[in-house]
Amino acid sequence: VLMYLKMAPRLDLIVLLMISGALGNEWSLNYSQEKLCALKGSTVVLRATYTHPTDVTVERVFWVIDPVKGRNLTDLRNDSSYSGRVEYLEGEQNHFSLRLRDVKKSDKHNYCCRIITNEDKERYLGYPGVILRVTDLQLIAPAEVTEGESVILTCKTTCSLTDPTFIWYKNTHDLTTNTFKSNKLHLQRVSSEDAGSYNCAVRGSEHLPSPAHNLSVRYPPKSVSVSISHSGERVEDNPVNLTCSSDANPPVENYTWFKENESSPVGSGQILIMTMNYTISKISSEDNEKYKCMCSNEVGHQNSTSVTLNVLYPPKNVSVSISSSGEKVEGTSVTLTCSSDSNPPVENYTWFKENETSPVGSGQSYRALQSGLYYCEVQNKLGSERSAAVSITITDAGDRRIIQMKVTISLFGEEVGKVLLNLTCSSDSNPPVENYTWFKENEASPVGSGQSYRALQSGLYYCEAQNKLGSERSAAVSITITDPPKNISVSISLSGEIVEGSSVNLTCSCDANPPVETYTWFNETSSVGKGITFTISKVRSEDSGKYKCMCSNKVGHQNSTSVTLNI
CATH class of the missing domain: 2.60.40.10 (Immunoglobulins)
Structure with missing residues (x-):
């Protein structure tokens, strides 16, 4: 990959070291840059321009590194450490450049241009040359930050790149909606969503990003919820688990359980995983409550919303209460009322008189007309329970003929x-x-x-x-309440233009109770067919027009709005 670097203003530094011969006024050697900072792994171009007297012929130009007087100067192309990475670029007007690929940190040298002519004494070296410095990108930032704080991420280099534009990535996704001349990324009031793996890179060298830096955001528990084991019915005497879940960093340290409207916890503890179970080994009617949990870590705490534990149990605490009517009509009567505690509610109340095999009544209340011992039996889908018997004494024998109520x-x-x-x-x-x-x-x-x-x-x-x-x-x-047809509409099987010769279906739909008995189709005002679907197997231009359907049942009929068939 070739990186085109923006050239700094020409420095016109002409310092020539004469190896042999005399320096003529017509010799010059200019480098486009005195110093150059390159990214490790990138490609750089070092540019030089030279002039020479007209009476000598330049036979060879090449690049050397760190020349020392008295030592042989090695052409970079022959240096094994540069093998396959060096390319010379010759241009018009004696432009001679070095393209160096896959720059390594060991390439940090002073690069000079060497000129060989047809005269043994006319050999020249442009010194000092271009000092190449090599850097990689390092992302400097704290490893951890607390939610609500601000943080600065810095893309650091060991030398100054030429007019760089920085790009930032989070979890490999480009964050840069605008270009950044600064090497700093500011995150204001960070949240848990800002946690992730960050990299920085330089525009044009996106393939050479910095190593990833993981930013961890500390935050108090959030999204706290409670789930109850056994999603079906929860019957008395069975175990049940309430599980508290949350999202927190660092992980939750304590889970504390509360019954709603109670300040004292019903259970608390510390656990290594992200959930905590509050277990009731044998649930009872007393456990019918609303529960919530509080999650805490070193940053803060958060409560869940309450969940209701609905415990089902057969009837219990069955009792009979007595109330006299206070009025003697065709004999004295006493009303008995049966009460109980039950979940689900009682489905049947049955009344018995002791020493009688058959029930004497039903319903939550019973009107006793005779002296004796009475009790009630209540039942729901989980079981039944009887009350203790109560003694009833009718004091006025009288005529107890009662006209039974008929409804x-x-x-x-x-x-x-x-x-x-x-x-x-x-x-x-x-x-x-x-x-x-x-x-x-x-x-x-x-x-x-x-x-x-x-x-x-x-x-x-x-x-x-x-x-x-x-x-x-x-x-x-x-x-049963009946309705005439309503909400009538027509749909066409083909959308868009309908071509002559094609087949088309018109379908009628509506709501009715009782169901529709007859569907009738009209073109304009003429009846053209019956049935829920009206089919034209090969449409012609004459079939164009407005169509509607009429739905009829025993209660009435109703027309749809017209749809246009355009052939």
Whole structure:
């Protein structure tokens, strides 16, 4: 690789050492530079220009190093240490240059031009010549810096290069968006992203970069997160691991675990790897908490966001509470309520009277009409549990004939474009119903109240009727809301220009409930076909025009916007 160096102003230093003969006024030998600094491994050119008297003939010109009076001067081309690296360049007007490739540090010498003529006494040496100094690039910078500080990287040479332009690399990628006359790279307020392997080079000699320098950035923990082992359900009495992960330099020294809203740690320790496990060998309902970890190193610390440990367990702490109705209607009654602690929530409540084989009721509350011992059984998907029995005494025998509550739902009502169902809840109770509440299955909160409810969405609905003596739910009814077609669009199989004779498909798409029964195609106002896809196997110019489709189901129909077919 040839490096063209910018020439400094001509120094016109003419100092000739006469080996033999007399120095004539017509002799001169000029070097373009007195001193030259070259990169190790680069190619340099040393230039000389000479003049001589017209009565002598120059037979040979060559370059020598470090000439000493009385010693033979060796042509560089014959010096084994320069083998294959030396080339002489002769030009017009007695220009004679030395091109030296793959410069080595051992090439640091004084280079002089030697002239041999046809006269034995007319031999000349241009002394002093060009002093060649050789340098490599060394990147000087601290090995480690703390995030937020500033750092200066210096590209150092042992001699002054001629008008250098410096280039900087990080992890082999060029950082230099602008050229740098300075040999310093300033990094302001460094962050972890500034860590990496840096090199510097000189423009034109990019293949001769400095050795890599690794810059390490110290920073406190960041990206702190907590993961929980066993991504599925976490059932009571099984082990669980909470793992804290983070990015930090130097590595995390301490991991400290906290329950949310508690200042005292639940576990801490030091570990050699970048993660820390907080282990609960047998989880219980008491471990249902939000957890977070704090990572610390010598630079700082950082907390994770909280994660919730959701422990599943069968019902426990089942109990029955008693409340009298306070009103004697066709006999005295007592309302029993069943309570428990359960995760997931209780799915079924079943009531029993001791010494009776069959259940006497269901639901979280039960209205007892007879004296006796009663208990409830609660169940979720993990198991079941019974309460202790409670003793009930009915003090007024009276006539205990109670009209059981019967709840039904009736459906009616319709609007254009969408069927709207009015649900009505009916019951037979004494005293009369005080509250009607509407529910949609799989939704925890009520969706409405009052004896009638207007359903706008498909699903399973039921009502709950309540009077002073208790409550009862109806069976669920399935509601399906229908819609006419909507969101109708037409797509063309070919994009861009459609050439006559080619085949083209027009496809109609839409949303409908119930599904579309009929697709009808129109060219302008004329019906041209049916089906979800309308195909023209060989289009002609007469097929050009605006096309649209109409989607129809039992509820109604709707047209798409027109698309233009340009043949």
